[in-house]
Amino acid sequence: xxxxxxxxxxxxxxxxxxxxxxxxxxxxxxxxxxxxxxxxxxxxxxxxxxxxxxxxxxxxxxxxxxxxxxxxxxxxxxxxxxxxxxxxxxxxxxxxxxxxxxxxxxxxxxxxxxxxxxxxxxxxxxxxxxxxxxxxxxxxxxxxxxxxxxxxxxxxxxxxxxxxxxxxxxxxxxxxxxxxxxxxxxxxxxxxxxxxxxxxxxxxxxxxxxxxxxxxxxxxxxxxxxxxxxxxxxxxxxxxxxxxxxxxxxxxxxxxxxxxxxxxxxxxxxxxxx
Numbered sequence: 001x002x003x004x005x006x007x008x009x010x011x012x013x014x015x016x017x018x019x020x021x022x023x024x025x026x027x028x029x030x031x032x033x034x035x036x037x038x039x040x041x042x043x044x045x046x047x048x049x050x051x052x053x054x055x056x057x058x059x060x061x062x063x064x065x066x067x068x069x070x071x072x073x074x075x076x077x078x079x080x081x082x083x084x085x086x087x088x089x090x091x092x093x094x095x096x097x098x099x100x101x102x103x104x105x106x107x108x109x110x111x112x113x114x115x116x117x118x119x120x121x122x123x124x125x126x127x128x129x130x131x132x133x134x135x136x137x138x139x140x141x142x143x144x145x146x147x148x149x150x151x152x153x154x155x156x157x158x159x160x161x162x163x164x165x166x167x168x169x170x171x172x173x174x175x176x177x178x179x180x181x182x183x184x185x186x187x188x189x190x191x192x193x194x195x196x197x198x199x200x201x202x203x204x205x206x207x208x209x210x211x212x213x214x215x216x217x218x219x220x221x222x223x224x225x226x227x228x229x230x231x232x233x234x235x236x237x238x239x240x241x242x243x244x245x246x247x248x249x250x251x252x253x254x255x256x257x258x259x260x261x262x263x264x265x266x267x268x269x270x271x272x273x274x
Contacts, residue, residue, distance in 0.1 A: 001177035002030045002241055004230040004256040005197070012197075012258050015134075029190070030230040030254055032238050054078070054141070056132045058088045061147065063186030065120065070094040075113060076101045080123075102132040105139070114140025121146040126153055135161045159210055185270070187252065197258050199230070204251045207271045211249075214267055219243035224265035226232040228256040 003015045007026040021027070033037050038061040053069055055062045058079030066077050066088075079085040080100040085099040100107045102121065113119065119136035121129035126148050145165040148154050157166040187201040208215035218229055218241070231254035232239040232247075239245065247253070257263060 002226045002230055004028050004030055005258055014258075025173075030256075050143070052116050053118045053120065054111070054113065054116045054136070055126060056119070056121045056129070056136075057147075058084050058097070059122065059124055062122040063088060063091070066092055066095045069152070076116075079108070080083065103128060103135060105135060108136060108139055110223050116141045117143065119144040123147075126150055130161070131164070133166075137162045137164070147204055195249055197256070198260065198263065200255045200257065200266070201254065202246050202255065202266075202270055204253060204270065205249060207249060210272045212271075212273070213247050214249050214251075215246060217244050221247075221269070224262040225270075226257060226259035226262050227266060228258075230254045230256045 003019070005012055005028045006015050006019070006021070007028075008022065008024075027043075037053040050073060052074045053076070053265045055066055055075065055077045056072070058066075058081070061086055062077060062079075066075050069075050070092060075092075076098060077088060077092070077095050078100055080089060080101055081098070082099050085097050087223045088095075089097040098107070098111065102108075102123065113136050116136070119133060119141040121132040121136075121144070123129055123132070129146040129148060130153065133144040137144040144162075144165055145167065146157070148157065148166045148168050151168060154166050154168060157163050178228060185203040187203065189201075192199060204214050205211065206214050213221050223229065229241060232241060232245065233252040233254070234248060235250075252267065255266060257266065
């Protein structure tokens with residue numbers, strides 16, 4: 001596992017060997033997929049298993065989530081539209097479909113929201129999702145999350161509400177678009193922290209004559225400021241990041257970029273000499 005950045009009290013910094021983690025630190029790290037569960041468990045005081053899930057909103061996202069979970073989790077789905085609720089009741093054989101308003105305190109109370117392990121507000125209305133998730137949390141839901149489309153709401157929720165997690169589908173869409181917009185042979189780009197930072201997987205091409213990085217060690221490359229080499233994948237194998245390791249043709253480098261103004265310099269590094 002490689003720690004690449006820590007956000008603490010609104011500011012970010014790159015950790016070093018002597019960095020001590022503090023409560024409420026937001027940590028970005030890189031690890032092999034096979035080690036992900038073990039690494040995540042290091043940050044949890046105890047493992048949470050959601051046995052009871054309540055979903056607000058029976059649209060495409062809510063219905064798909066209920067269908068994915070209902071075979072092994074007790075799922076309740078609240079849908080305000082009666083016709084849609086009836087259709088879902090026919091489609092989802094193991095989920096309990098409730099016709100009602102997900103912001104109705106009486107409904108949530110009667111459905112024992114305080115026994116819910118996970119409450120997911122997934123309607124197509126941001127304000128409804130915010131109110132429902134906040135209300136569910138106040139009434140005792142152990143973990144509440146809300147789907148938010150407007151990025152301006154995301155920061156407000158993170159700072160001022162009791163909602164445990166707010167996420168936006170636009171972040172996923174933006175990451176996909178950036179993959180095609182960025183220069184160079186980029187495999188994937190992930191937009192992080194509402195677009196403030198990016199994580200990028202990019203392939204090194206060329207040789208010592210045509211490339212600015214191939215044949216050079218990591219410490220021998222003048223990386224732009226605010227760029228961390230978080231990982232290196234060579235022929236499908238995750239390599240240990242050491243300053244002396246040299247970059248070879250077709251290496252995949254994972255870069256964490258905390259300041260988007262550094263991105264043009266990164267793209268220039270990976271472009272072949274003409």
